[in-house]
Amino acid sequence: MKTKNILLVGVGGQGTITAAKLLTTGxxxxxxxxxxxxxxxxxxxxxxxxxxxxxxDDVQSPVIEAGTADVIVAxxxxxxxxxxxYLKKDGKIIVNDTEIWPLPVVIxxxxxxxxxxxxxxxxxxxxxxxxxxxxxxxxxxxxxxxxLMGAVIKSMGLEDIDWQTIIRQNVxxxxxxxxxxxxxxxxxxx
Numbered sequence: 499m500k501t502k503n504i505l506l507v508g509v510g511g512q513g514t515i516t517a518a519k520l521l522t523t524g525x526x527x528x529x530x531x532x533x534x535x536x537x538x539x540x541x542x543x544x545x546x547x548x549x550x551x552x553x554x555d556d557v558q559s560p561v562i563e564a565g566t567a568d569v570i571v572a573x574x575x576x577x578x579x580x581x582x583x584y585l586k587k588d589g590k591i592i593v594n595d596t597e598i599w600p601l602p603v604v605i606x607x608x609x610x611x612x613x614x615x616x617x618x619x620x621x622x623x624x625x626x627x628x629x630x631x632x633x634x635x636x637x638x639x640x641x642x643x644x645x646l647m648g649a650v651i652k653s654m655g656l657e658d659i660d661w662q663t664i665i666r667q668n669v670x671x672x673x674x675x676x677x678x679x680x681x682x683x684x685x686x687x688x
């Protein structure tokens with residue numbers, strides 16, 4: 499199998515790295531050669547976070563080069579725009595329709611860009627989701643990441659992996675059922 503590239507991008511605290519680790523674990527359990535890398539940046543202060551997951555028969559590097567991502571999963575709209583150059587020509591963007599203002603916007607030094615979704619749609623195949631809203635409907639905003647993970651699983655044709663077991667083995671027991679529901683919501687939303 500040719501190597502596939504998934505780029506997960508967001509803001510610190512959104513669970514981007516957790517989603518990447520769950521994806522990596524599931525892909526390894528399914529027998530793929532998997533490499534993952536993560537960049538935290540100023541994540542603890544609301545800065546940009548990216549995780550790169552590459553899988554296939556023989557993956558040589560964990561790094562996704564510009565123009566090679568099969569899918570970008572953006573946990574926040576502006577992060578999708580920031581990383582769009584990593585998407586390959588026929589790639590797809592799954593974007594959570596939410597805004598998290600960076601510090602320069604919060605203090606009034608900059609403005610949050612208008613028309614982000616329209617700009618993205620002019621450049622790529624974009625699936626817009628209200629994953630944050632779906633998470634709130636489930637009763638916990640912290641499962642937004644797992645909802646988005648479910649969307650990428652469906653988009654990449656990875657539904658045959660036993661994701662429920664992956665969740666059961668890697669999530670605190672009191673959150674297992676909620677996360678299993680969240681992954682299903684994400685798969686159904688695509």
